[in-house]
Amino acid sequence: MITSLAIQVGVVAAIGALLAALIELADRFIANYGECRITINDEEERSLNVQGGGHLLGALAENKLFIPSACGGRGSCGLCKVKVLEGGGPLLPTEAPYLSATERKNNVRLSCQVKVRNNLRIEIPQELFAIKRYAGRAGKIIDQTHDMKQLDIELTEPETLDFKAGQYVQLTAPEYAKSDQPIYRAYSICSDPTDESTISLLIRRVPDGICTTWVFDYLKVGDQVELNGPHGEFCLQPTAREILFIAGGSGLAPIRSMLFQMRNEKIDRKATFYFGAQTSDDLCYLEQMAQFERDLPQFKFVPALSMPRDEDRWEGAQGLITDVLDAGEHEFAQAEAYLCGSPGMIDACIKVLLTHGMPQERIFYDKFA
Amino acid sequence: MEPGPIAIFFAAIFTSNILLVNFLGMCSFLSISRELKASVGLGLAVTFVLTTTSLIAYLLNQYVLVPLEMEHLRYIVFIVVIAAFVQLVEIVIERISPVLYVNLGIFLPLITVNCAILGSLLFLVIREYDLWQSLAFGAGSGLGWMLAIVALAGIRQRMKYSKVPAALEGPGIALIITGLMSLAFVGFSGMIPIQ
Ligand SMILES: Cc1cc2nc3c(=O)[nH]c(=O)nc-3n(C[C@H](O)[C@H](O)[C@H](O)COP(=O)(O)OP(=O)(O)OC[C@H]3O[C@@H](n4cnc5c(N)ncnc54)[C@H](O)[C@@H]3O)c2cc1C
Ligand code: FES
Numbered sequence: 001m002i003t004s005l006a007i008q009v010g011v012v013a014a015i016g017a018l019l020a021a022l023i024e025l026a027d028r029f030i031a032n033y034g035e036c037r038i039t040i041n042d043e044e045e046r047s048l049n050v051q052g053g054g055h056l057l058g059a060l061a062e063n064k065l066f067i068p069s070a071c072g073g074r075g076s077c078g079l080c081k082v083k084v085l086e087g088g089g090p091l092l093p094t095e096a097p098y099l100s101a102t103e104r105k106n107n108v109r110l111s112c113q114v115k116v117r118n119n120l121r122i123e124i125p126q127e128l129f130a131i132k133r134y135a136g137r138a139g140k141i142i143d144q145t146h147d148m149k150q151l152d153i154e155l156t157e158p159e160t161l162d163f164k165a166g167q168y169v170q171l172t173a174p175e176y177a178k179s180d181q182p183i184y185r186a187y188s189i190c191s192d193p194t195d196e197s198t199i200s201l202l203i204r205r206v207p208d209g210i211c212t213t214w215v216f217d218y219l220k221v222g223d224q225v226e227l228n229g230p231h232g233e234f235c236l237q238p239t240a241r242e243i244l245f246i247a248g249g250s251g252l253a254p255i256r257s258m259l260f261q262m263r264n265e266k267i268d269r270k271a272t273f274y275f276g277a278q279t280s281d282d283l284c285y286l287e288q289m290a291q292f293e294r295d296l297p298q299f300k301f302v303p304a305l306s307m308p309r310d311e312d313r314w315e316g317a318q319g320l321i322t323d324v325l326d327a328g329e330h331e332f333a334q335a336e337a338y339l340c341g342s343p344g345m346i347d348a349c350i351k352v353l354l355t356h357g358m359p360q361e362r363i364f365y366d367k368f369a
Numbered sequence: 370m371e372p373g374p375i376a377i378f379f380a381a382i383f384t385s386n387i388l389l390v391n392f393l394g395m396c397s398f399l400s401i402s403r404e405l406k407a408s409v410g411l412g413l414a415v416t417f418v419l420t421t422t423s424l425i426a427y428l429l430n431q432y433v434l435v436p437l438e439m440e441h442l443r444y445i446v447f448i449v450v451i452a453a454f455v456q457l458v459e460i461v462i463e464r465i466s467p468v469l470y471v472n473l474g475i476f477l478p479l480i481t482v483n484c485a486i487l488g489s490l491l492f493l494v495i496r497e498y499d500l501w502q503s504l505a506f507g508a509g510s511g512l513g514w515m516l517a518i519v520a521l522a523g524i525r526q527r528m529k530y531s532k533v534p535a536a537l538e539g540p541g542i543a544l545i546i547t548g549l550m551s552l553a554f555v556g557f558s559g560m561i562p563i564q
Contacts, residue, residue, distance in 0.1 A: 004438075007437060008437070008439050008442060011433060011437060011439060011442075012442060012445055012446060012449070015429065015433075015446055015449060015450070016449050019449060019450065019452075019453035020453070022453060022457070023453055023456050023457060023460075026456075026457050026460050026461075027460060030460050030461055030464050031460045031463070031464060089467050089468075090467070090468050091468075092467065092468060092471045093468070093471055093472055094471055113471075115467065117464075117467075
C-alpha cells in the first residue's frame with residue numbers, strides 16, 4: 001500500500017520534473033534575448049547595454065533614466081511615451097488607445113509595453129535626463145487641515161533638486177504593514193523653487209490609499225524617504241497675460257510654488273487664485289496667501305466655500321468653484337488659466353472657461369488622477 | 370472495423386468536430402472569435418498543443434499509467450502535460466509574434482483549461498486508440514476546433530455590418546450562429562462514424 005503510494009507520487013513528480021526541465025530549456029534558449037543595446041538620441045555616450053526580455057520602461061529605470069509613469073507600467077496612464085525609431089516591433093493593441101495619429105506616425109510608443117528584444121534606437125526629450133532618484137529625510141510634517149499635511153523633505157543624496165514651479169515628484173512609499181511592495185505616487189511640489197535643499201509636498205489623505213496612509217500614519221520625522229523627479233510641464237508660461245489659478249484641496253500645492261516664483265522674479269501680472277473648499281476647515285495657508293496679496297500688487301486670493309456652516313461665519317465667496325468662477329469678472333478671452341485638483345473639478349472648470357471664450361490652448365492643468 | 374488514422378483525422382475535423390459536435394472549448398471560442406487574425410493564431414496554438422499532448426498522453430498512458438496501474442491519476446498527469454505545453458507555446462509565440470501574444474492575452478494561458486484539449490486526450494484513452502490513431506485524432510481535433518473558430522470569426526466580422534437586435538448583440542448572436550454551424554456539421558454525421 002505504502003510502496004504503491006510512493007511509486008504513484010514518484011511517477012507523477014517525475015513527469016512533472018521532466019516537463020519543468022523542458023520548459024526551463026525553452027526559457028534558456030527560446031526566450032533568451034541576450035544583451036541588447038539601446039541607443040538614445042543617437043549619442044554614443046548615452047547608449048545602454050541591457051539584458052533583453054524586459055520592458056523598455058524598466059530597462060531605462062534600471063539605468064537611472066526615469067520616464068514619467070502614473071500607473072506603474074500597467075499600460076493605463078499613457079504617460080510613459082518615448083520615440084522608438086528602430087527595433088520596437090509592431091504597435092501593440094494595448095498601446096493604440098493612447099496614441100494619436102501623429103504620434104503613431106512619429107514612432108511614439110508606450111515604453112512600458114515595448115519589450116527589449118533586440119537593439120533599439122530611441123529618442124527621449126532632453127529634460128528627462130534631469131530626472132533623478134533622490135534620497136532624503138522627512139523634516140517637518142505639519143497639519144494644514146484635518147485631512148492635509150505638509151511634508152518637508154530634506155534632501156540628502158543628491159542634496160539639491162532643481163525644479164520649476166508647478167512640477168511634481170514621485171514619492172516612493174516603501175513596503176509597510178498595509179502594502180507588500182514599494183509603490184510610487186505623484187505629488188506636486190509646493191515649496192519655493194529657489195529653495196533646492198528642502199522640498200515640501202501638500203498631501204491629502206485618501207481613505208485607505210496606500211501612499212497617503214503611509215504618510216499620515218507611519219511616516220515619522222527623521223525617517224528616510226525616496227523620490228524621483230522633477231516631472232511635468234505644468235509651469236507658468238512666459239507671457240504677460242492675466243492669470244486665473246483654480247484649485248481644490250491639495251491642488252493648491254503647485255500654485256503656491258508658482259506664487260513663490262512670481263514673487264521671486266517680480267512677475268507683476270494680474271492674477272486671481274480661486275480656491276475651492278467645502279467648509280472653513282478645508283482652508284489652509286490663508287496667512288501666506290494674504291502675504292502674497294501684499295507682495296504681489298495685482299494678485300488676489302478668492303477662497304470659496306461650497307458648504308459653509310453657521311459656525312464658519314463665512315463672508316467670502318460661496319458656492320461651487322465653477323459658479324464663483326462663472327461670476328468672476330475677467331477678460332477670459334485674453335487670460336490664461338492654471339487648474340489643479342481632481343479630474344471632475346478640472347473638467348467642470350474647463351467647460352466654464354471655454355464658454356467664456358478662453359481658447360483651449362491657454363488652459364493648463366495637472367489632474368490628480 | 371476500426372477506422373484507420375486517416376479516417377479518424379477527417380472524422381475529428383468534420384463529423385465529430387470537437388466544438389460543433391461535442392461542444393467542448395466554448396469559452397475561448399466565443400471570446401476570441403471577434404477577429405480573424407487572432408482566431409487563426411489561437412487555432413494554431415490549440416492545434417499544436419493538442420497534437421503534441423495527444424502523442425505524449427498516449428505514450429504516458431500506454432507505457433507508464435497502465436503498466437503501473439495508475440490510470441486513476443490520468444487527470445493529474447494529463448493536466449500537467451497540457452500546462453507544460455501551453456507554457457512552451459507561450460514562450461514561442463511571445464518570441465515570434467508579440468502582437469498575437471498581446472492580442473490573445475489571457476486566452477493563451479487559458480488554453481490550459483480549454484476543455485477541448487483535456488476532452489480529446491480522455492477520448493483517445495477511452496476509445497483505446499493506438500499511437501497513429503491518437504496522433505491523427507489529436508491533430509484532427511485541433512484543426513476541427515480551428516476550423517470552427519475561424520469560420521465563426523469570418524461570420525462575425527461580416528456581422529459588424531448587419532443589424533442585430535440589441536438584446537442579441539455579442540455572445541447572444543454568436544451562440545445562435547454556432548447553433549446553425551453545428552446543424553450544418555450534423556449533415557456530415559454518418560459519413561465516418563467514430564465513437
Ligand atoms: C501629476 C499629479 C500630481 C499630484 N499631486 C498631488 C498633490 O500635490 N497632493 C496630493 O494629495 N495628491 C496629488 N496627486 C494624487 C496622488 O498622486 C495620489 O493619487 C493620491 O495621493 C492617492 O494615493 P494613495 O496611494 O494614497 O491611494 P491609492 O492606493 O492609489 O488609492 C486608493 C483608492 O482610492 C482611490 N482614490 C485615489 N485618489 C483618490 C482621490 N483623490 N479621491 C478619492 N479616491 C481616490 C483609488 O481609486 C483607490 O481605489 C497627484 C497626482 C498626479 C497625477
Ligand atoms: S506607465 Fe502608465 S501607460 Fe505606461
